[in-house]
Amino acid sequence: MDESAQKQHQWIEASYRLRAENLSQAQALAKAIAYEQTVELPPEQITDPRLLRDVVAQVKAVEQDRDEPGAWRAEIHYNADLANQQLSQLFNLVYANVSMYFGVRLMDLVLPPDLLRCFTGPRFGIEGLRQLLNVPRRPLLCTVVKPRGLQLDQMTRLLTSFVDGGGDIIKDDQNLFDLKMSAFEERVGRCAEALDTANLRRGDQPCLYFPHLAGPDEELVERARIIRSFGLKGALFCPLILGLDRSRRLAQESGLALMAHPAYTGSYTNRRHDGIEHGVLMGTFFRLMGADIVAATGFGGRFAYTQRQCDGMVAAMTQPLGDLAPALPAPAGGMYLDGITRLVERYGKDLMMLVGGDLLGRSCGVTDSTQAFVSTLEQA
Amino acid sequence: MDESAQKQHQWIEASYRLRAENLSQAQALAKAIAYEQTVELPPEQITDPRLLRDVVAQVKAVEQDRDEPGAWRAEIHYNADLANQQLSQLFNLVYANVSMYFGVRLMDLVLPPDLLRCFTGPRFGIEGLRQLLNVPRRPLLCTVVKPRGLQLDQMTRLLTSFVDGGGDIIKDDQNLFDLKMSAFEERVGRCAEALDTANLRRGDQPCLYFPHLAGPDEELVERARIIRSFGLKGALFCPLILGLDRSRRLAQESGLALMAHPAYTGSYTNRRHDGIEHGVLMGTFFRLMGADIVAATGFGGRFAYTQRQCDGMVAAMTQPLGDLAPALPAPAGGMYLDGITRLVERYGKDLMMLVGGDLLGRSCGVTDSTQAFVSTLEQA
Numbered sequence: 176m177d178e179s180a181q182k183q184h185q186w187i188e189a190s191y192r193l194r195a196e197n198l199s200q201a202q203a204l205a206k207a208i209a210y211e212q213t214v215e216l217p218p219e220q221i222t223d224p225r226l227l228r229d230v231v232a233q234v235k236a237v238e239q240d241r242d243e244p245g246a247w248r249a250e251i252h253y254n255a256d257l258a259n260q261q262l263s264q265l266f267n268l269v270y271a272n273v274s275m276y277f278g279v280r281l282m283d284l285v286l287p288p289d290l291l292r293c294f295t296g297p298r299f300g301i302e303g304l305r306q307l308l309n310v311p312r313r314p315l316l317c318t319v320v321k322p323r324g325l326q327l328d329q330m331t332r333l334l335t336s337f338v339d340g341g342g343d344i345i346k347d348d349q350n351l352f353d354l355k356m357s358a359f360e361e362r363v364g365r366c367a368e369a370l371d372t373a374n375l376r377r378g379d380q381p382c383l384y385f386p387h388l389a390g391p392d393e394e395l396v397e398r399a400r401i402i403r404s405f406g407l408k409g410a411l412f413c414p415l416i417l418g419l420d421r422s423r424r425l426a427q428e429s430g431l432a433l434m435a436h437p438a439y440t441g442s443y444t445n446r447r448h449d450g451i452e453h454g455v456l457m458g459t460f461f462r463l464m465g466a467d468i469v470a471a472t473g474f475g476g477r478f479a480y481t482q483r484q485c486d487g488m489v490a491a492m493t494q495p496l497g498d499l500a501p502a503l504p505a506p507a508g509g510m511y512l513d514g515i516t517r518l519v520e521r522y523g524k525d526l527m528m529l530v531g532g533d534l535l536g537r538s539c540g541v542t543d544s545t546q547a548f549v550s551t552l553e554q555a
Numbered sequence: 556m557d558e559s560a561q562k563q564h565q566w567i568e569a570s571y572r573l574r575a576e577n578l579s580q581a582q583a584l585a586k587a588i589a590y591e592q593t594v595e596l597p598p599e600q601i602t603d604p605r606l607l608r609d610v611v612a613q614v615k616a617v618e619q620d621r622d623e624p625g626a627w628r629a630e631i632h633y634n635a636d637l638a639n640q641q642l643s644q645l646f647n648l649v650y651a652n653v654s655m656y657f658g659v660r661l662m663d664l665v666l667p668p669d670l671l672r673c674f675t676g677p678r679f680g681i682e683g684l685r686q687l688l689n690v691p692r693r694p695l696l697c698t699v700v701k702p703r704g705l706q707l708d709q710m711t712r713l714l715t716s717f718v719d720g721g722g723d724i725i726k727d728d729q730n731l732f733d734l735k736m737s738a739f740e741e742r743v744g745r746c747a748e749a750l751d752t753a754n755l756r757r758g759d760q761p762c763l764y765f766p767h768l769a770g771p772d773e774e775l776v777e778r779a780r781i782i783r784s785f786g787l788k789g790a791l792f793c794p795l796i797l798g799l800d801r802s803r804r805l806a807q808e809s810g811l812a813l814m815a816h817p818a819y820t821g822s823y824t825n826r827r828h829d830g831i832e833h834g835v836l837m838g839t840f841f842r843l844m845g846a847d848i849v850a851a852t853g854f855g856g857r858f859a860y861t862q863r864q865c866d867g868m869v870a871a872m873t874q875p876l877g878d879l880a881p882a883l884p885a886p887a888g889g890m891y892l893d894g895i896t897r898l899v900e901r902y903g904k905d906l907m908m909l910v911g912g913d914l915l916g917r918s919c920g921v922t923d924s925t926q927a928f929v930s931t932l933e934q935a
Binding site: 207212213214215216217219220221223225226229230257259260261262263264266267268270271272273274275276277319321322323324348349350352353354389390391392393413415416417418419420421423424437438439440441442443445446449450451472473477478508531532535536 | 587592593595606637641648652657703704728729732733734770773793795798800801803821822823831852853911912915
């Protein structure tokens with residue numbers, strides 16, 4: 176840390192929702208957070224003016240939460256140097272220990288320019304993905320290779336049908352997982368071959384296939400290489416299982432587009448007074464990690480979030496964030512044909528509908544149902 | 556997956572707490588979990604008998620939760636093959652998607668022998684740590700290099716004082732973090748030197764120093780090597796930031812003892828009807844990862860859990876789990892001298908008290924307060 180008294184710090188502005196009986200209790204909790212997350216010692220033990228100036232976070236305001244009756248909001252500023260220009264440490268700094276408090280939720284996070292410049296963010300982003308797909312405007316369609324347990328020829332038929340129906344991206348289910356690297360190579364290779372063959376019939380708008388990048392940590396680099404070796408452009412990651420910065424590096428070094436799966440996000444997002452707000456986790460943090468696509472549940476279906484939470488997710492994925500490209504929001508988890516128009520009306524065309532059951536289960540077959548979805552997306 | 560109809564599966568037995576209005580609603584939720592976590596398609600779309608037999612999880616029982624009035628318990632069994640002999644996939648299988656449900660908590664997890672044999676677990680465990688320290692019986696004492704912002708000579712003085720006072724392990728605060736690898740090497744090297752010098756005065760009961768293993772994913776292997784190069788035996792990891800399996804591998808390949816920090820555990824554990832029970836996450840999963848020591852808040856102090864939750868944590872860290880060594884429970888987070896006797900009475904002597912503020916902040920100085928703590932531990 177720069178020890179010059181002249182140094183002007185840049186600040187990370189974090190906003191927390193607090194559960195507290197009254198203002199003075201909320202103020203005490205805010206102060207506890209400011210010390211917990213930086214020096215992790217009681218205030219009376221920190222007397223060195225240098226630590227108070229450069230290390231202890233600063234409570235800038237505590238007031239009633241306008242969005243949550245009876246709750247409070249604390250604005251806490253951290254010296255950006257404490258994030259060490261790095262994703263794991265930033266993630267650690269703004270919430271890790273207070274996760275063990277009761278009634279503290281990280282609601283918003285504003286990062287200063289010098290810190291944002293330490294992150295390269297999404298390699299492709301929305302524009303890059305649209306270029307790969309050669310689909311400049313309409314909302315996109317993604318489906319899932321599932322269920323786990325399909326035979327390889329069932330998988331390749333599913334892929335082929337989706338490509339023939341005009342779909343954009345087909346990804347592995349996050350439960351799809353090959354024990355042996357050789358089985359992974361065979362499966363991904365066969366799927367890539369089926370994709371390429373079917374794509375020949377599509378002309379200049381290829382469908383992309385994103386296998387699930389998973390396995391023992393020792394094999395992840397090699398599995399990413401295998402994916403690339405078949406000419407595939409992206410992969411599905413579970414960042415909260417692999418690690419945020421581990422995922423960032425795997426995508427960055429492999430050159431693969433990163434589709435982030437929401438596995439375990441609910442443990443962070445699903446309570447009003449605890450955890451991390453949807454947009455901060457799946458928007459800000461996942462973009463800093465480099466997610467090109469964020470599969471996000473909650474837009475109806477079997478995991479319903481509030482309108483405000485969904486709005487916040489889409490905003491955080493797409494709004495300006497330094498020079499980082501926007502991530503493509505992919506509403507997922509019980510998406511139905513009927514819901515598409517409403518989502519596009521609200522969020523615009525830079526969306527990818529991630530549809531599993533409602534597309535795969537129709538009696539007309541996958542090709543026809545894919546066509547029906549794409550046609551709805553074209554008209555949306 | 557083995558396709559032989561003859562095959563006898565081994566089963567992962569998972570127990571979930573469900574929030575539901577009545578039995579039939581609880582049964583429906585249990586069935587939804589069984590499908591969600593395996594085939595991720597609605598039951599009416601799964602008709603293949605092979606999938607029903609080998610892939611879809613089986614709901615074995617749904618009954619009232621004896622520990623939580625108004626809640627339900629579902630016993631769900633997963634074919635152990637679905638865990639692919641691997642930590643990330645097991646973690647994915649038993650909870651990842653249902654984290655996005657409301658009112659589902661993973662309460663217990665019993666793993667079959669063949670699956671347990673895929674994990675090496677703690678390298679040192681309680682016995683191995685006691686051998687390194689040459690302290691066969693009494694409860695152990697750990698403190699923390701903090702606050703962040705200390706000058707290097709303040710750190711080495713702190714280390715020296717703790718060693719002179721007879722402490723067992725001193726670890727970095729999880730906020731301690733060096734931007735540059737050269738600064739990390741200098742800091743850890745100087746601390747190791749101070750440790751070695753002071754240890755010479757101790758004879759055959761050395762104090763150990765565990766630096767925080769953190770940084771960009773690209774640097775973790777090299778930083779682990781640096782730690783080892785100074786003769787240090789262990790490091791502090793934040794597994795829910797680095798990734799569980801990433802941490803497992805880093806510890807395994809480096810040979811370092813793994814002290815797991817509870818950063819972010821609260822997001823999983825702190826609600827009664829959601830997330831993962833303390834013992835399952837910090838006992839079972841952290842042991843499978845290879846944690847030799849688990850720093851665990853909740854035993855009083857500023858993060859208070861219930862007696863039952865604490866009992867469950869200690870039990871899961873130490874009870875038989877295949878051939879895996881037990882992990883050393885390290886109660887942490889606002890631990891005071893006064894509380895030691897009570898904890899030792901309840902949990903026995905295989906504990907490590909992790910004391911920060913109450914040891915570092917005493918007016919008598921660190922050496923004397925360390926002596927007071929060790930003496931209390933000897934009498935406990």
